[in-house]
Amino acid sequence: MPNSQPILEVHDLHVHFKMLAGIVRAVDGVDFTVERGRCLGIVGESGCGKSVTARSILRLLPSSDTSGQILYHPDGDGQPIDLVGLDAKGDAIRAIRGKDIAMIFQEPMTSLTPVYTIGEQIMESIRQHQNLSEEESQELAISMLNKVGIPDAERRFADYPHQMSGGMRQRVMIAIALCCEPRILIADEPTTALDVTIQAQILRLIRSLQQDLDMSVIMITHDLAVIAQLADFVVVMYLGQMAEKAPVVELFQDPKHPYTQALLRSIVRPDTPPREQLHSISGSVPDPRNAPSGCRFRNRCPSVHDRCVEDPPVVEFGPQHSATCWLYVDD
Amino acid sequence: MSDTPILQVENLSKFFPVQRGLLRRTVGHVKAVNDVSFAVNKGECLGLVGESGCGKTTVARCLLRLVEPDQGRILLHGEQQTFDIASASRKEMLDVRRQMQIIFQDPFSSLDPRWRVTDVIAEPLMAQKVGRGEAGRRVLEILPTVGLGPHFADRFPHELSGGERQRVSIARALIVSPPLVVADEPVSALDVSVRSQIINLLLDLQSQMNLTYVFIAHDLSIVKHISHRIAVMYLGRLVELGTTQQVFEDCKHPYTKALLASVLIPDPTHREQSYVLEGEVPSPLNPPSGCHFSTRCPFAQEQCSAEEPELRDMGGGHWVRCHFAEELDLSEEIFAPQFDTPTASN
Numbered sequence: 001m002p003n004s005q006p007i008l009e010v011h012d013l014h015v016h017f018k019m020l021a022g023i024v025r026a027v028d029g030v031d032f033t034v035e036r037g038r039c040l041g042i043v044g045e046s047g048c049g050k051s052v053t054a055r056s057i058l059r060l061l062p063s064s065d066t067s068g069q070i071l072y073h074p075d076g077d078g079q080p081i082d083l084v085g086l087d088a089k090g091d092a093i094r095a096i097r098g099k100d101i102a103m104i105f106q107e108p109m110t111s112l113t114p115v116y117t118i119g120e121q122i123m124e125s126i127r128q129h130q131n132l133s134e135e136e137s138q139e140l141a142i143s144m145l146n147k148v149g150i151p152d153a154e155r156r157f158a159d160y161p162h163q164m165s166g167g168m169r170q171r172v173m174i175a176i177a178l179c180c181e182p183r184i185l186i187a188d189e190p191t192t193a194l195d196v197t198i199q200a201q202i203l204r205l206i207r208s209l210q211q212d213l214d215m216s217v218i219m220i221t222h223d224l225a226v227i228a229q230l231a232d233f234v235v236v237m238y239l240g241q242m243a244e245k246a247p248v249v250e251l252f253q254d255p256k257h258p259y260t261q262a263l264l265r266s267i268v269r270p271d272t273p274p275r276e277q278l279h280s281i282s283g284s285v286p287d288p289r290n291a292p293s294g295c296r297f298r299n300r301c302p303s304v305h306d307r308c309v310e311d312p313p314v315v316e317f318g319p320q321h322s323a324t325c326w327l328y329v330d331d
Numbered sequence: 332m333s334d335t336p337i338l339q340v341e342n343l344s345k346f347f348p349v350q351r352g353l354l355r356r357t358v359g360h361v362k363a364v365n366d367v368s369f370a371v372n373k374g375e376c377l378g379l380v381g382e383s384g385c386g387k388t389t390v391a392r393c394l395l396r397l398v399e400p401d402q403g404r405i406l407l408h409g410e411q412q413t414f415d416i417a418s419a420s421r422k423e424m425l426d427v428r429r430q431m432q433i434i435f436q437d438p439f440s441s442l443d444p445r446w447r448v449t450d451v452i453a454e455p456l457m458a459q460k461v462g463r464g465e466a467g468r469r470v471l472e473i474l475p476t477v478g479l480g481p482h483f484a485d486r487f488p489h490e491l492s493g494g495e496r497q498r499v500s501i502a503r504a505l506i507v508s509p510p511l512v513v514a515d516e517p518v519s520a521l522d523v524s525v526r527s528q529i530i531n532l533l534l535d536l537q538s539q540m541n542l543t544y545v546f547i548a549h550d551l552s553i554v555k556h557i558s559h560r561i562a563v564m565y566l567g568r569l570v571e572l573g574t575t576q577q578v579f580e581d582c583k584h585p586y587t588k589a590l591l592a593s594v595l596i597p598d599p600t601h602r603e604q605s606y607v608l609e610g611e612v613p614s615p616l617n618p619p620s621g622c623h624f625s626t627r628c629p630f631a632q633e634q635c636s637a638e639e640p641e642l643r644d645m646g647g648g649h650w651v652r653c654h655f656a657e658e659l660d661l662s663e664e665i666f667a668p669q670f671d672t673p674t675a676s677n
Contacts, residue, residue, distance in 0.1 A: 045522040167611055195382040196549060197608040200593040222523055225595035229602055248599040266527040267597055268552040274575065275534060275557065278527035284492040285522055300524075 006073060007183055007216050008034040008057070008101075009080070013068035015052050015061060024288050026052045028240040030068075032233075034184065039210060039217040041231030041248070043224060047288050048237040050220045051106075054186045057218075058097050059088040072096065075183070099129040102177035106189035108169035112161040118145075118172045119157035122179055129180045144175040148205060167198035171205070178209060185210070186218045191226065203230060224267055228252060233320065236260050239288060239296040246321040256315075256323040259297045295326065303327055336370040336408060337511055337543050338394070338431075343367045343403035343417075345389050349616060361615045363389040365567035366403075368642075371511070376537065376544040378558030378575070380551060380590070382612055385564040387547050391515045393417075394545065395433050396424060407431060407511070429459060432504035436516035438496035442488040449484040452502045459507060469506060476539075477502045478532060494525035501532065505540070513545045518553065530557060551594045555579055560648075563587045566615055566623040569642060573649035583651040586624045588661045622654070630659055 015027040027049040034040045042050045056066050063084075071080040086093040105111040112121060122141040126132060132140065138157075145153035148171040161169055170190060177185055187206060191199035207230060210217050219230055227234055227248065234251045236244045236259065244257040255261045265279035272278070283300045286292070292299050298308040307326045315328040344367070346360035364386045371377045379387045393400040396416055405416040409430050416427055432455065435441040442451055452473065453466040461469075471481055477498040488496055497517060504512055514533065518526045530553065536542060548554050554561060561578040563571040563586065571584040582588050589608040610627045613619055619626045625635035634654055642652045653659070 045524060165611055195612075196551070197382060197589060197593045198611065200595070200608070203595075223595070224523070225597040228597045228599040229595045231599075252597070252599050263524060264597075266524060268527075268556045269597060270552070272556060274555065277531050277534065278556070280527040280531055281524040282528075284494045284525050 005036045006033045006071075007036045008073070008218075009069070009071040010053070010057070011069040011071070013053065013056065013066070013070065013084075015049070015056050015066050017065055019289070021289055025240050025291065026288060027056070030235070030237070030242050032235050032242075032245060034216050034218060035233070036183075036216055037210070037214045038232045039207075039219055039230050041227040041234045042218065042220045042237060043222065043227050043234060044237035045222055045285050047239060047285055049240040050237055051188055053237075054103065054188050054218065054220050057083065057186065058101060058103055059083060059086060059093045061088075063088050072100070072184075074100065095129075098125050098177075098182075099180045100182055101184045101186065102180065102182040103186040103188065104170070104173045104177050104190045106192055108166055108173050108193065109161075111173060112169060114161055117158050117160055118164070119159075122172070122176050125176050126179050140179060141175070144179045145172070147209070148172075148175045148178070149201070150175075167194055167202065170194060170198075170202055174202070174205065174209075178213070181213055182215060184216045184218065186220070188220045189222070190219075192221070192223075199226075206230070224263065236263075239285065239291050241296050242324055243297065244321075244323040246317075250318070250321050254317075256317055256321070256328065257297075257325050258301045258303045258327065260323075262302065295324075333373045335373050337373045338371040338408070338545075339404075339406040340370070340390075340394070341368050341404045341406070343390065343393060343405060344401050345386075345393055345398060346401055359616055362567045362618065363615065364393065364400075367564070367567075367569050368403075369562055369569065369572055371543055371545060373510070373543055374537075374541055375559040376546050376557055378554035378561040379545060379547045379564065380549065380554050380561060381564035382549065382590075384566070384612055384615055386567040386615075387564050388515055390564075391433065391513050391545065391547055394513055395428070395431060397433075410510075425459065428455070428509075429507050430509050431511040431513065432507065432509045434497075434500050434504050434512065434514040434517045437520050438493055438500055439520070441500055442496055444488050446488075447484070448479075448486050448488070448491075448499055451488070451499055452506055455503060455507045470502075473502045473506055476505070476536070478528075492525075493521050494528060497521060497529055498532070501529075501536070505536065508540070510541070511543045511545070513547070515547045516549070517546075519548065519550060526553075533557065551591065563590065566612065566618050568623055568652060569650075570624065570652045571650065572642075573645075573647075573651075577647065577649045581649075582661060583645060583649070583656040583659070584624075584653050585628050585630055585659065585661065589627075622652075630655065 010030060010032050013027055013030045017024045017026055030053055044050045055061050057070055066084055068084060070083040072083055073080045119141055123137045126137040126140055142153050142157055150156050150171055191202050231248045234246060234248050235242060238259050243259045255264055262281045281300055294309040295312045298304045305326055312324050312326045313329055314322050314324050316322045343364055345364040346362050348357040349359045349361060351358045381387050392398045394405060400417045403417060407414045407416055407427055407430060414423055414427050419427055449470045452470045456466040470484060474481055474483060479498050518529050546557055555575055558575050560574050562569055565586050571587045608627055613626060621636040621639050625631040640652050640654045642650050645651055
């Protein structure tokens with residue numbers, strides 16, 4: 001597995017929404033690389049821009065709002081494709097979307113249409129991208145349902161989404177995403193709506209499919225435990241900015257950004273003494289329309305400094321570890 | 332914390348009828364809560380855990396008579412008298428609600444968007460026929476207790492963040508100084524950085540005001556942190572009840588074990604502990620015969636699907652509903668590794 005070829009590179013991505021109330025800088029300067037066969041975790045709280053980042057990779061957002069580069073490296077030595085430059089409704093992105101890069105959304109309740117059977121919904125994706133007959137695509141759809149662990153797949157094939165539980169629907173979403181054997185799977189909070197025992201099943205499924213298909217995964221979540229269990233490399237976001245990025249073990253053992261440090265201290269761990277006060281971050285995430293200038297975390301940061309009103313620099317701590325913070329810059 | 336119970340739940344059941352067809356005939360019952368008994372001692376926090384559909388929220392709602400229990404008694408030992416909530420009259424319920432309040436899960440839907448914060452918090456006082464002036468004064472008194480400034484009194488819920496709204500919900504519950512508070516998933520709708528603030532606040536308030544909590548949550552690490560004792564539910568049944576230490580370190584029910592093992596550890600160097608329970612929670616309309624967990628239990632034997640186990644005392648206040656609670660070896664080795672551990676170099 002350890003071949004560190006990039007499959008997706010995001011450079012200086014900005015997504016600014018022009019609203020009546022002003023410009024919302026939902027994503028402001030994000031850089032990361034997804035390696036072949038690896039899992040990149042993007043972690044952050046509500047409004048940090050993690051879902052917007054994911055949607056901009058698939059060009060599900062208006063072109064006028066997006067700037068920067070998203071380079072997709074197809075197999076072999078072919079030229080990388082800049083997804084930002086593609087027409088969001090054009091054939092080029094439609095050939096990639098769902099085929100090379102697929103996505104699982106958070107809400108398995110609302111992302112399946114209630115008026116088609118799950119079989120039809122899986123076959124739609126197959127017939128869009130693969131030149132297969134009706135029977136062949138049905139066969140493939142059923143084998144996908146088996147693969148994602150839906151018991152009695154031939155019969156469930158004709159079920160409508162409302163006849164299935166949340167965990168089963170999320171498996172159907174994964175089957176739709178994986179039926180064309182994508183190179184990259186984007187999973188946007190795939191287990192947030194599910195129970196803990198089902199969460200463990202779904203995460204194990206994503207992990208084993210990732211290994212079987214040598215697929216890259218972008219795992220988007222607010223849950224640091226999911227990141228700790230699945231990701232190889234982590235990007236921490238706060239209000240549209242990238243706070244820190246690092247390999248997973250380094251991030252958990254030696255976090256550099258005050259936000260990452262505070263976040264890791266505030267979660268309950270198995271060895272946290274019971275009923276003791278938890279470390280907490282003061283205040284709450286501001287409305288993205290009123291985000292502070294400079295470092296956006298500065299009004300909650302325990303190490304805030306006069307310099308923080310200016311945009312913080314990216315400080316490197318190793319070949320893959322960096323934090324966007326003034327703390328490590330000498331005057 | 333004392334050993335005197337403030338709340339005793341005895342054989343509580345709630346069956347929701349399922350109606351089908353043109354004539355709305357009752358074709359069956361969802362046994363949402365089935366013969367559940369437990370007691371909550373003064374000053375303690377009892378955690379109630381289980382997956383969705385296990386009946387934990389229905390228990391909470393029965394405790395406050397927000398749904399009518401079908402069977403059983405709910406005894407609230409108040410300062411002056413004891414109430415049976417399950418059969419209390421409207422007038423008695425007014426007294427009960429002065430002694431017991433609830434905090435709901437979703438601070439975005441549990442506050443009326445057209446009411447100012449002060450009116451939201453004062454509503455329980457209005458129900459208790461406290462005068463407007465007095466109520467306004469008490470609202471201003473309680474705001475700093477939940478960490479809000481006096482300027483919040485005139486705001487509307489849409490002006491507040493999730494954490495601030497949940498603080499308002501807590502103030503609304505505490506305004507009548509109830510000794511007992513039922514908290515139904517009070518932090519699961521909040522951001523990670525705000526969650527620990529609210530947990531700290533709940534812990535603070537408990538020691539300051541000598542509160543008793545029934546704390547319902549699906550996040551086991553939070554329940555472990557805040558609870559003295561834990562009750563585990565599965566398909567309407569209580570399957571295990573014990574102190575936090577008994578449940579977390581020496582659990583006797585395979586379902587509890589599976590639930591604990593599916594908690595993800597926030598440490599990338601410990602990826603081997605998770606165990607994945609197969610299958611899903613069966614439909615509560617038609618639960619499996621015998622032990623409800625027998626269809627998913629890795630240790631199930633013939634007896635398990637034939638007869639339903641009783642909730643049995645294992646000693647030291649540790650209750651377990653399993654035929655083989657004494658014999659099972661629920662140590663770590665039997666649970667398969669789930670995720671491979673990364674090396675520090677990757």
